Amino acid sequence: MIRVNGKKHFWYEGMTIKDLLNNFNKSHLYAVVRINDKHISRPYFEKTLIPDNSEVFLIPMVAGG
Amino acid sequence: MAEYKMKSLMVFNYDRPVIEKGYANQTLCIDISDVVISVKPVTEKIKNVFIGGKGFDLWLLWNAVNSTTTWSDPENAICIASGPMGGTPVYPGSGKSIVTTISPLTGSVIDSNVGGYFGPYLKFSGFDALEVTGKSLKDVVLFIDGIDEKVQIFEASGLPDDSYALSAILTKYFDRGKPRNISVVSTGPGAKNTRMGCLNFTWYDLKRKRARYKQAGRGGIGGVFADKGIKAIVARWDTVTTKTNNPADATTLKEVGRKHSREVVELDPKQNQMAQIGTTHLVPIMNDFDLLPTHNFQYGQHSEADNIGQEVFRRIFDPGYDGCWMGCTLACSHGVKDFVPLTGPYKGIKVFVDGPEYETIAGCGSNLGIFDPHTIIEMNFYCDTYGLDTISVGTSTAFAMECFEMGLINESHTGGMNLSFGNRLAALEVVHQMARGEGFGQIIGRGVRQMKMIFSRDYGADPDLMQDIGMEAKGLEFSEYMTKESLAQQGGYGLALKGPQHDEAWLIFLDMVHNFMPTFEQKAEALHWFPMFRTWFGLCGLCKLPWNDVVPEDNKDTPEPAKVMKHVEWYADYYTAVTGRQTTADGLIRMSEAVYNFQRIFNLKMGFGQREHDNIPYRAMGPVKIVEYESRAERYDKQLVEKHNIDITGKTTEEKIALLRKFRENLYEKLKDAVYKRRGWTSNGIPTIDTVKRLGIDFPEVLELLKAHGVES
Ligand code: SF4
Secondary structure, eight states: OEEETTEEEOOOTTOBHHHHHTTSTTGGGOOEEEETTEEEEGGGTTTOBOOTTOEEEEEOOOOOO | OOOOEEEEEEEEEOOOOOOBTTBOOEEEEEETTTTEEEEEEOOHHHHHHHOSTHHHHHHHHHHHOOTTOOTTSTTOOEEEEOOTTTTOSSSTTOOOEEEEEEOTTTSSEEEEEEOSSHHHHHHHTTOSEEEEESOOSSOEEEEEETTTTEEEEEEEESOOSSHHHHHHHHHHHHOTTOGGGEEEEEOOHHHHHSSOBOEEEEEEETTTTEEEEEEEOGGGHHHHHHHTTEEEEEEEOOOOOGGGGOOSOHHHHHHHHHHHHHHHHHHTTTTTOHHHHTTTTHHHHHHHTTOSOBTTTTBSOOTTGGGGSHHHHHHHSOOSOOOSSTTOSSOOOOEEEEEOOSSSTTTTOOEEEEOOOHHHHHHHTGGGTOOOHHHHHHHHHHHHHHTBOHHHHHHHHHHHHHHHHTTSSOHHHHTTOOOOTTOHHHHHHHHHHHHHTOHHHHHHTTOHHHHHHHHHHHHOOOHHHHHHHOOEETTEEOOSOOOTTOHHHHHHHHTOSSSSOTTSOOOHIIIIISOOOOSHHHHHHHHHHHHHHHHHHHHHTOOSHHHHSSOOTTGGGSSOGGGOHHHHHHHHHHHHHHHOOOOOHHHHHHHHHHHHHHHHHHHHHTTOOSGGGGOOOGGGTSOOSHHHHHHTHHHHHHIIIIITOOOOTTOOHHHHHHHHHHHHHHHHHHHHHHHHHHHTBOTTSOBOHHHHHHTTOOOHHHHHHHHHTTOOO
16 A cells, blocks of 8 residues: 555555556646655656655656755 | 955935835935935835836836937846735745846846845835945945844955855854845845856845855846856845735735635645656657757657656755745745766865756756756856856857857867767866956857857858857757747747747747647637746746646646646735735736736837847757757658648758748748737837826826837827
8 A cells, every 4th residue: 555645555466557557537747756865767667666655746747946 | 254344335224114905115326336226116106017026127217218228227227026926925935036237148138037035135124125326336235134224235255156165154244143034135146257147146045054046148138247256145034924014904915825825835746746857857758749849959859858857856955944035834945965077176175056957957067968967956056156157058059059060160269169969077167267357268158149249250150050059049059948840939939029938938848749829819819828928926925836837726627727727826925915906817918918018019119129130040940950850850741731732842951951941931920920919019020109108107208208109009
């Protein structure tokens, strides 16, 4: 089990960020995701595994300085 | 503590007006040549057209200077203003000031926004804006005391030069036991000896019991301040509540303020965590998308970038509340406690460092090939203390380093310094030399535009090559984002009024990562709406970060998520609640348009503001050198083949660079056409008569100026 934006979400062994985002609509708007305190950007979504019990945050839009 | 003396030269007593719906309805003018203080009324017409903040500053500056005024002429004014909403404690990010002057780097108008308490304290003391003209042979301190209703000019001697010590001393001198009542504006020795001096604005941190700093960094405003002989400007004001600004509708204001504050408190921890890590989260993100400038904007990525990212600064920042204005729940202005510099006058002494923010990390770190947080923090500390802009220092030093590595300059020019990328001690020594006005640091301190001229004239360096790799436009150094793959952001920098600073438009992600604006018309629309909306914050005394660095959870389901329209509508309600003037989201854009176009015309008045002045160096558009192209050959080859239908078989890298350049430069010119059209400008980038009439800025002087440039109805 993981939490995504504070809500419980199912988890399975080998789940990547890309897999997780497939469960959300308009997921193309997420270019960055935070797993616990680490930011992961889209180029790494496919190869980044989400550990069990993670706190995941989908960062809505990177707005810059 | 240094022995110092403060001799009162003049006291000007006044009756403090009651603040009405966010306005004091008058401005303060101090002529330090003749030691004359006067007050000017703010008319309804001025409020209607210019709103406040930067708008008021520009109007005062326009009337102070003529078309031949240079930055160091006595009539050049330093104008500082907050805005009608400035000083509101219940709405996040409501304490900004904006400073304008004629810049030593660009020769035209510069504006720089900054946190700290000064702007609100100035307004509550009875003045919507401050205009300082003239020059003093002896150092002066200007004191605006809203509590005792007096403005005082002191001749000062024996005060320390550096901003760090100076602000602490002056806070104590004026505070009468209440340091939170004081805000000091000052600069340091670097501002005297370079063209890239900044101003430090203080806010008093009650928990840490010290004056903290924010910087009006861009364009060398600190140099104008120092050249005038101003040691500091100090404002004193008392307790601030929502009532202090006397809003038209306090109930609605509290409601909308609470909504935005609550959202920030609830969502920032889930989103960017700016209350914990400031803007440092951008470092790894920019790096991942090949947008973090490294080695003078040659590349956008480096394997060591994680060493200077948010994970490191999360551990280094001193935890606690870091709001640069009262009640800002985003509170992103972090600092480092008990930092011990390894070099310079504070070597071995524990200091508190305000920062670093993303721009400083990229400018004084990755862009110099430095991936060591300690060096970056030390550069940050000394730049602030010496009164230097970390962005111009970083981008100028990066240019000098690349010239050194390419052999355009060598150790005989640098005074024996090895200016290779990554040389941390050399980078620090450059900053110390800037402060002392010595050695090669002094030459770097003149900025990229001047360096190009000096290196070519005195050292025989290739001017065309330096034109391509010298990251300045309009004379101002680029801030720290890579734009090669985002045409919209090339426009965001090149078409910005003051020069390439990202505060007008930050479109890289929307354009490059999200592909929200594939057509020219869409890019032009974005280069209209975003600069206008961002300008609006500077008219009102607001910080833009709470607008789009925290976004509502349902924002992605709105038709235009990038605009965060729910917040824009809150801002319209906020404006109406304070000023009593009804407005809408579109109304905010219309307010900015008048000021924005006026500033463009101000550039024209100063001899700039036309199409040719919106050019950018080719490094901002694409790869200049073979190594740059070859490092991303797959990307560039693919674009030549798929986007431009070129058969690249058998072509050398040089040939491919030349072809790509032709396409990209052409696209940039087409972008200019589309943006000028959208903004209501001629093809030469000048606002048309219809535009100035529609916006109510058709003053006789404006029409005359347009006519002189061939623009008539
Ligand atoms: S968001 Fe940060 S910079 Fe803006 S007002 Fe708040 S503390 Fe200051």
